[in-house]
Amino acid sequence: MAQAERTPSFLHLPVKGKTSCFGYLRVLFFALFHIAQANKQAFIQSDTILEVLHFGEGGLLQIEPDLHLASYNQKSSPLQRGNSRPIRFEPPMLDFHEQPVGMPKMEKVYLHNPSAEEISLISISATTAHFHASFFQNRIIPPGGNTSFDVVFLARVVGNVENTLFINTSHHGVFTYQVFGVGIPNPYRLRPFIGARVPVNSSFSPLINIHNPHSEPLQVVEMYSSGGDLHLELPTGQQGGTHHLWEIPPFETKGVMRASFSSRDADNHTAFIRIKTNASNQDEFIILPVEVEVTSAPGIYSSIEMLDFGTLRSQDRPKQLNLHLLNSGAKDVQIMSVRATPSNDAITIDFKAVTLKAGEHRYTKVASISFDASKVQKASQSSGKITVKAKEKSYSKLEIPYLAEVLDGYLGFDHTVTLFHIRDSVLEPVVKPIHLTNTFHFAIRIHDVSLPDEAKTMFLVQNFSETVLIPPQESRYIFSLHFQPVRPSNHIDSNILLVTNASKFHLPVRAYTGFLEASWPPNQPAASRLASWDTD
Structure with a gap:
């Protein structure tokens, strides 16, 4: 790269x-500007509103007044069905297959007119925010002629998405065209x-x-x-x-x-x-x-639209996010409860009743929400809602969705391999091979292996020069750990850092002498130290 x-x-x-x-x-047409340059108009639907965009030589010029769907449906001719449709699409339907969320893909669709009369195209619309269409290359399709338009698939969520494009004509009714796509992470x-x-x-x-x-x-x-x-x-x-x-x-x-x-x-x-x-x-x-x-409207509002815990591994420590709220009403409001809906063992909420002052322009911390990936037993626990209820009955409850991606698995290894005994009589180096087992359902790529400075006095990573791939449920040799004790010998309790495609892992590495070390509180008298140490 x-x-x-x-x-x-x-x-x-x-x-x-x-x-x-x-x-x-x-903005989609700014991003895919060649669509706007090639066409003169776009017709888009959102909820119950239809809007027509016009393009000139200099780009986007104006927007026509909004047309409600009711009036649009009244103006439309009866829907053409069966084999009587005087138009042919190429391809017959459009399948975008898998496409990552937020990464648009554009395909061109051709319309052929096999009839003996011209077809005048008025508009094209969709009923979902996942698909967007440009207007036609030519509004009039002569007998035996063709035109084209572009369709953009911009997945917003993970999962299957399908929709129908509606093409309105002046005298031939409304033609429909099916589009499909699959949003992936x-x-x-x-x-x-x-x-x-x-x-x-x-x-x-x-x-x-x-x-x-x-x-x-x-x-x-x-x-x-x-x-x-x-x-x-x-x-x-x-x-x-x-x-x-x-x-x-x-x-x-x-x-x-x-x-x-x-x-x-x-x-x-x-x-x-x-x-x-x-x-x-x-x-x-x-x-x-x-x-x-x-x-x-007066009420309580959250500073974020979602509590996103990100990607967590099942062995990770719980991750904590704070919930900040604001009261836009004219009087103080007491927050009575903050709960996970539905109940979830992976969610822990630290909350005490708090009053949100009226007229405040800053958000106030109300609760801390922790997500423990180790407690996730089923996929439904990875998402849900945090429900906030206020004492003020005129305020509706506030719901903030939460989401976490849990990677179930770990990197297994023999813990005795990273444990070293420092002997007084033996100062010869010891080299141990390190093997890791991948229990995740996907391949783990070991990109880098490093030691902290305190461990470098006795340890050295050997035989790791390039990325190592560990397939799911398999083991691989990763590197060798070289141990060279030095005098005076000190106890080392540290971690080897592994940088992988599943975030960072820490392999504990320890060097010990086997001798007990005595320690006392700093304010304990010397005489009492001797007495406590001199035991039978």
């Missing part, structure tokens, strides 16, 4: 208008920021954490926001920095940027973040939707 030399660029693309589907589509462990709900004049500022799945450093070279109310800020709050701030070591996760959304108007807002790395192909990038509902 080549290392990029250029400086990362973080730009804001201005977006006019506030409707979610308009902002969403516009993002290799950089990125996800859309969807479902945030904040009060007016408040903010939503999630940290963008990027995981490096490669064996070489990953460099973020571009990051764009769609502008408007969404801005990109460095996690440190600084205005700029070197490229090292956006360099992610192999198999590590790092917060590289903060997406700051400031709410000024009560509305549903949609924006996008576009990310490109030096590992990306020329046409490969990541697009993260950011959807925020801004409301003037």
Whole structure:
């Protein structure tokens, strides 16, 4: 993987208008700009709103007034069915197969007119945010002619997605076209920021954490926001920095940027973040939707839209996240309970009743939520909701989803191999081979092996020069541990660090003399020390 030399660029693309589907589509067309250059119009549906986008020589020009689906359906001709359809699609249906969440893929669809009369195309729409279509290359298809349009699949969730595109014509009714896709986990462990709900004049500022799945450093070279109310800020709050701030070591996760959304108007807002790395192909990038509902309704609000515990191994210690809330009402509100819904043995909540002051503009820590991966016995325990209830009955309960990816397994080894006895009479070196057993359901790649400074006085890693792959449920020789005792001999209790594609592992390594060492409290008199030591 080549290392990029250029400086990362973080730009804001201005977006006019506030409707979610308009902002969403516009950034997609900025990201896939060749669609906008080749076509003159796009027609997109979001919930119950249809919007028409027009393109001119200079790009996006204007948006037509919103058309509600009821009026759209009234204007549409009866649906063409069976073999009477005077149009043919190539391919007959579109299957995007597997595509990582947040990584768009575009395919072209051709429409052929085998009839003896021309077909006038009016609009094209979808009913899901996973698929987006450009308008047609040509609005009029002459007899025996053809046209085309592009479809973009941008998976938001993991799992199967299917939808129907509706193509409205002037005199031939509505044609339907089936599209399919499967969302798979993002290799950089990125996800859309969807479902945030904040009060007016408040903010939503999630940290963008990027995981490096490669064996070489990953460099973020571009990051764009769609502008408007969404801005990109460095996690440190600084205005700029070197490229090292956006360099992610192999198999590590790092917060590289903060997406700051400031709410000024009560509305549903949609924006996008576009990310490109030096590992990306020329046409490969990541697009993260950011959807925020801004409301003037009084109530309690969370500073985050999801408690994301990230990727944890079943042997890891519990991970803790804090829950911060804000009261937008006109009077103080007492928080009565914070619970996991449904009940989950893997979730522990540290909460004491607290009162949220009215008129506060800062979020207040209300509870600490811990996730213990070792207690996960079934997949349903990896997700759920944290339910917050207030004493004020007029306030509805607040639900914050939580999510964790649990890797079930461990790296097994013979613990006696990393245990060394320092003998007074023997100072000859000892070399022991280290074998590891992979109990995970996927292959483990050992990228690096290192020792802390305190262990280097007696230990040395040998015969590890390149990455070692351990298939699932198999064992492999990894390296040899060279032990050379020195005088005066000191007890060593340390860890060998293994950097892998499943995060970091620590192998305990110990060197001991076998002698007892006496210790006393620093304020204990010398006479009493002797008395306590001189026992029969």
